[in-house]
Amino acid sequence: MTxxxxxxxxxxxxxxIDVGVDLVTTxxxxxxxxxxxxxxxxVSHGAPRRYFPTHRALLSAIARRGFAELGERIADVAGAxxxxxxxxxxxxxxxxxxxxxxxxxxxxxxxxxxxxxEGEQEAAxxxxxxxxxxxLFRMLVERVARCGGSExxxxxxxxxxxxxxxxxxxxxxxxxxxxxxxxxxxxxxPDAELLDRLLSAALDAHLGPVTA
Amino acid sequence: MTxxxxxxxxxxxxxxIDVGVDLVTTxxxxxxxxxxxxxxxxVSHGAPRRYFPTHRALLSAIARRGFAELGERIADVAGAxxxxxxxxxxxxxxxxxxxxxxxxxxxxxxxxxxxxxEGEQEAAxxxxxxxxxxxLFRMLVERVARCGGSExxxxxxxxxxxxxxxxxxxxxxxxxxxxxxxxxxxxxxPDAELLDRLLSAALDAHLGPVTA
DNA sequence: AGGGTCGCGTAGACACTGTCTACTCGCTGG
DNA sequence: CCAGCGAGTAGACAGTGTCTACGCGACCCT
Numbered sequence: 001m002t003x004x005x006x007x008x009x010x011x012x013x014x015x016x017i018d019v020g021v022d023l024v025t026t027x028x029x030x031x032x033x034x035x036x037x038x039x040x041x042x043v044s045h046g047a048p049r050r051y052f053p054t055h056r057a058l059l060s061a062i063a064r065r066g067f068a069e070l071g072e073r074i075a076d077v078a079g080a081x082x083x084x085x086x087x088x089x090x091x092x093x094x095x096x097x098x099x100x101x102x103x104x105x106x107x108x109x110x111x112x113x114x115x116x117x118e119g120e121q122e123a124a125x126x127x128x129x130x131x132x133x134x135x136l137f138r139m140l141v142e143r144v145a146r147c148g149g150s151e152x153x154x155x156x157x158x159x160x161x162x163x164x165x166x167x168x169x170x171x172x173x174x175x176x177x178x179x180x181x182x183x184x185x186x187x188x189x190p191d192a193e194l195l196d197r198l199l200s201a202a203l204d205a206h207l208g209p210v211t212a
Numbered sequence: 213m214t215x216x217x218x219x220x221x222x223x224x225x226x227x228x229i230d231v232g233v234d235l236v237t238t239x240x241x242x243x244x245x246x247x248x249x250x251x252x253x254x255v256s257h258g259a260p261r262r263y264f265p266t267h268r269a270l271l272s273a274i275a276r277r278g279f280a281e282l283g284e285r286i287a288d289v290a291g292a293x294x295x296x297x298x299x300x301x302x303x304x305x306x307x308x309x310x311x312x313x314x315x316x317x318x319x320x321x322x323x324x325x326x327x328x329x330e331g332e333q334e335a336a337x338x339x340x341x342x343x344x345x346x347x348l349f350r351m352l353v354e355r356v357a358r359c360g361g362s363e364x365x366x367x368x369x370x371x372x373x374x375x376x377x378x379x380x381x382x383x384x385x386x387x388x389x390x391x392x393x394x395x396x397x398x399x400x401x402p403d404a405e406l407l408d409r410l411l412s413a414a415l416d417a418h419l420g421p422v423t424a
Numbered sequence: 425a426g427g428g429t430c431g432c433g434t435a436g437a438c439a440c441t442g443t444c445t446a447c448t449c450g451c452t453g454g
Numbered sequence: 455c456c457a458g459c460g461a462g463t464a465g466a467c468a469g470t471g472t473c474t475a476c477g478c479g480a481c482c483c484t
Contacts (some may be wrong), residue, residue, distance in 0.1 A: 029325070030325055063284075098247070107325075108288055108305065110381070110385060113240070113241070113242055126357055130385070130386060130387065130390065131390060133387050133390075133391065134390060134391060137387075137391040142359070151413070152391055153415045155392070155410060156413060156417075158388055158391055158392050158410055158413075159375065159379070159410055159413040159414045159417060161378070161382070161388075161391075162375055162378030162379040162381075162382050162388065162410070162414070163371065163374055163375040163378055163414070165377070165378035165381060165382055166373070166374035166375055166377035166378025166381065166404070167371070167374040167378070169322070169374075169377060169378065169381060170373070170374050170377055173322060173324055174342060174347050175341070175342065175349075176370055176373075176374065178342065178343060178345075178346060179345065179346060179349040179366075179370060179373075180366055180367070180370050197367055198370055198371055198374070200369060201363070201367045201368060201370075201418075202370040202371045202375070205368075205371060205417035205418045206413075206417045
């Protein structure tokens with residue numbers, strides 16, 4: 001019987017995920033050992049196996065929480081009214097903001113070597129993890145289309161998404177700060193302002209300049 | 213690749229890196245166990261420690277090879293003559309091409325959790341690994357500046373780099389194919405063409421349309 | 425030539441990991 | 455009442471990275 005109650009019917013299962021979410025946000029994906037999670041949840045190392053057939057399955061469930069939270073953030077700013085261009089900008093800031101605030105979680109979400117891959121899926125638990133980004137992308141392409149570029153909105157949205165993702169990734173790695181600011185950044189430009197200029201440049205590039 | 217090593221002063225050190233490069237190219241970063249590398253090099257598991265104080269140091273040396281090869285590719289296409297816009301396009305294709313052909317290596321190069329971080333460096337072996345991208349970025353910003361955008365070339369180049377990096381990353385993850393093509397892609401657009409459209413869109417966005 | 429030293433690599437131990445399997449409880453249903 | 459089952463425990467196993475002690479061969483220096 002697949003218990004239909006998705007809520008808190010199985011307490012340990014949820015507790016394990018909770019512990020994992022806390023752990024990944026504070027210490028990053030490397031801290032997500034199976035035994036460590038079990039330890040912090042107060043159970044023995046074999047207990048998680050009752051709910052997750054493998055370590056990756058547990059990590060996938062944790063990552064799913066991350067996608068859910070990112071989805072909430074995106075949906076929040078997508079609900080705001082305003083000129084479509086500003087909506088896309090808000091989306092972009094939400095995406096990059098999530099990547100920088102929830103560093104560890106964002107890292108996990110795109111570490112596909114740690115997550116469940118094709119063959120092995122929970123199957124009954126929900127859609128495949130890789131498809132978690134699809135609804136988010138749909139929101140983006142919709143807002144981009146409303147900006148009314150002549151080109152196909154799908155391609156533009158995809159390129160913009162890639163740009164945001166790349167900014168988040170390289171910024172976290174520190175390469176962009178290094179490349180733009182030099183080894184010793186000039187004091188006039190704190191990192192936050194650099195990042196903002198970068199984001200504006202990306203938005204201008206894909207959506208056209210503000211006054212267009 | 214030419215192992216016509218003039219010095220071969222420290223044969224094992226180079227051999228370990230060679231083995232690592234081969235391994236990461238075929239099986240990805242997860243296959244780069246310290247003991248596995250030693251095994252394939254025909255030495256015991258304690259031997260690498262003579263040359264690399266820690267596992268990460270060895271992986272960093274392997275990744276350095278990757279940055280070197282990427283640098284060669286970039287330098288090759290950067291040497292070609294032609295309109296500046298075409299030079300930037302060639303650079304972009306080289307970057308993404310490297311990421312897709314040398315998947316495992318590219319993955320390793322940006323897995324900073326596996327690589328040496330700030331404190332611990334080989335120090336005498338060369339510049340810090342994180343700075344390996346700086347000269348490559350300089351080439352890009354130079355070519356971008358030659359395209360003569362009104363804006364600051366540094367910011368444009370950084371945004372473009374991030375875009376290329378994001379395309380490479382998300383394409384490898386499969387998200388872009390999923391987002392653009394849908395679950396079952398329309399037969400008219402094979403993946404290669406999708407990728408090309410994406411790349412062109414990014415170049416057009418950051419450099420202005422072709423006829424400008 | 426003999427003896428000490430040192431680079432280079434081996435081998436074992438240690439703590440730790442993820443997975444697998446046998447086992448023990450406590451509860452519930454017939 | 456007791457068989458069965460869900461849920462969690464505990465131990466074993468192979469494998470990992472790091473650390474330490476130990477050989478071994480070549481070299482240099484009186």
